Amino acid sequence: MTQITVQRWTPAAIAFALAIAVVLAVLAAGPLIFPAGFTERLTALFVYVILGAMWNALAGYSGLVSVGQQAFFGLGAFVAILLSNAGVPVYAALLLAALAVGVLSLPIGEVMLRLRGGEFAIGMWVLAELAHLLVNLDPLVNGETGTSLIALDAVPAAARRADTYWCALAAMTALLGIVFLLLRGRIGASLQAVRDDEQAAASVGVRVLATKRVVFVLAAAGCALAGALWLATAITFQPRAYFSVQWTAYMIFITLVGGIGTFEGPVLGAVIFFAVETLFGALGVWYLVGLGAAALLFALFAPRGLWGAAQRRYDLRLLPLGFHVVLPTTGRIIR
Amino acid sequence: MPDADTLLDARGIGKRFNALTVLSDVDFAIRAEEAVGIVGPNGAGKTTLLNVLSGAMPADAGHILFAGQDVSRLDAPARCRRGIGRSHQIPRPFGGMTVFENLLVAARTGGNAHGAAAYDRCVDSLRLCGMLPFANRRAEALALLDRKRLELARALATAPRLLLLDEIGGGLTDAEAAELVDIIRVIRGRGVAVVWIEHIVHVLVQVVGRLVCMDGGRVIADGPPDTVLRDAAVIDAYLGSAAHDHPVG
Numbered sequence: 001m002t003q004i005t006v007q008r009w010t011p012a013a014i015a016f017a018l019a020i021a022v023v024l025a026v027l028a029a030g031p032l033i034f035p036a037g038f039t040e041r042l043t044a045l046f047v048y049v050i051l052g053a054m055w056n057a058l059a060g061y062s063g064l065v066s067v068g069q070q071a072f073f074g075l076g077a078f079v080a081i082l083l084s085n086a087g088v089p090v091y092a093a094l095l096l097a098a099l100a101v102g103v104l105s106l107p108i109g110e111v112m113l114r115l116r117g118g119e120f121a122i123g124m125w126v127l128a129e130l131a132h133l134l135v136n137l138d139p140l141v142n143g144e145t146g147t148s149l150i151a152l153d154a155v156p157a158a159a160r161r162a163d164t165y166w167c168a169l170a171a172m173t174a175l176l177g178i179v180f181l182l183l184r185g186r187i188g189a190s191l192q193a194v195r196d197d198e199q200a201a202a203s204v205g206v207r208v209l210a211t212k213r214v215v216f217v218l219a220a221a222g223c224a225l226a227g228a229l230w231l232a233t234a235i236t237f238q239p240r241a242y243f244s245v246q247w248t249a250y251m252i253f254i255t256l257v258g259g260i261g262t263f264e265g266p267v268l269g270a271v272i273f274f275a276v277e278t279l280f281g282a283l284g285v286w287y288l289v290g291l292g293a294a295a296l297l298f299a300l301f302a303p304r305g306l307w308g309a310a311q312r313r314y315d316l317r318l319l320p321l322g323f324h325v326v327l328p329t330t331g332r333i334i335r
Numbered sequence: 336m337p338d339a340d341t342l343l344d345a346r347g348i349g350k351r352f353n354a355l356t357v358l359s360d361v362d363f364a365i366r367a368e369e370a371v372g373i374v375g376p377n378g379a380g381k382t383t384l385l386n387v388l389s390g391a392m393p394a395d396a397g398h399i400l401f402a403g404q405d406v407s408r409l410d411a412p413a414r415c416r417r418g419i420g421r422s423h424q425i426p427r428p429f430g431g432m433t434v435f436e437n438l439l440v441a442a443r444t445g446g447n448a449h450g451a452a453a454y455d456r457c458v459d460s461l462r463l464c465g466m467l468p469f470a471n472r473r474a475e476a477l478a479l480l481d482r483k484r485l486e487l488a489r490a491l492a493t494a495p496r497l498l499l500l501d502e503i504g505g506g507l508t509d510a511e512a513a514e515l516v517d518i519i520r521v522i523r524g525r526g527v528a529v530v531w532i533e534h535i536v537h538v539l540v541q542v543v544g545r546l547v548c549m550d551g552g553r554v555i556a557d558g559p560p561d562t563v564l565r566d567a568a569v570i571d572a573y574l575g576s577a578a579h580d581h582p583v584g
Binding site for chain 1: 389390391410411412415416420421423427428429430431432433435436437439440441443444445446447454458467470471474489490492493
């Protein structure tokens, strides 16, 4: 019988997508209308959104809990410096660095993705420490002395600020778009099946390793792009600052508070993290303790995060990642 | 020798878990559109045989031909794509997804269906298994019996030529068991071969034309249900003891 239909886009979803388009259009004019300091802060926000979206794609949709994503963040910045020093135009170097780290993550994934659960998490942490040590060995970096993105240092501050802002906005938009299309398509459903039960997923035809590989490479390239963009705002590169586990702690906070396993959650989480950092960042160690405690409390008492809880409570289905079966007899969606 | 009608032909299957031999030299064949029941005491190796046939675990010895091709070295996803579907004894739903989405993954990957054809197959499987009203429910919110039905519906969505069922009838009331028998008959009517492990023999014999009894990792009887159920070795190994543990009809 054909009266049963499968609904994806709803009027509310279309309205929400249009609202996102308007927000992005306003943000695109950012450097022309915002004060310099705010433009710089928003660039940081875009990087946080990327980090949150990548970690959520790994942990929330694929069950891959990584505590070593800073490996790719640091490698992205490092490779960007190498490429720039080799004569690649600096903004092209940021993108190429992300792609190069994505390629590098393929052989890494072959090893890491054979590990399960906690083994994978620890394996990724070891990988991050290893990457940090190897980068320290480079004579250019010279241990923790570090280096800087010299090519960008030569550009006037105002132009640099605006260009980096636009790059970060474009990167965030593109990566969110890719994650959206990925999760909405065949791979997204297969990923969630693998997350929920690997053996059952294999039994219905899902190629488990190949499916995980897609999201692992995407998250590696995305985190590398975030690291390269961070380098473009900070100019200086000290390995300790980029390979710090705090980056993964930020990703976890953003994802858990916003709503793990929801597409919109990490965006909300990044905005909250951004606000908290702006208000309390000066408190130093206590700020970090507060972040950790908040993430812990969310994990224990509100495991769906803010967006997940709101979605349940108000029955929101905004961006259409799932499938809803509409039965004709009542004309409404059964649940 | 297998005739042209043979869908699956497993020869000399052996499986060990460390020192424990779970399957030894098991031969098992099934013709297209045939329905075979597997019975035997707990620990006989029934579920392990299903795991080996579906590719969930590799056999240590023996060969498996499916539709004339050697699938011994193929993993579970590859065998599923060729037409071997299965359900699990303890249901393994994709808890974070809706019931419909559980089936959609199966239809699109194992069943290689696209777009509207995939939707139609899922709706059809849900309707057949009486799960349509739960289509939008998250699988983790289902009760045990509905999880078992989801196992069956999800396996069907892969469009199998051979369906391996592992105790989907346990815990059902008589009315529910009758419904299940009707569902399996419909599935058989579509030309799907069925291997069904079940302790409830009186339900099983309503569907299957052949019964295999296993004990201690071996096949001890294989033939028409009446003959197998009267076999002295079967009564000794299974029915005698099972009369106390299990309803055998």
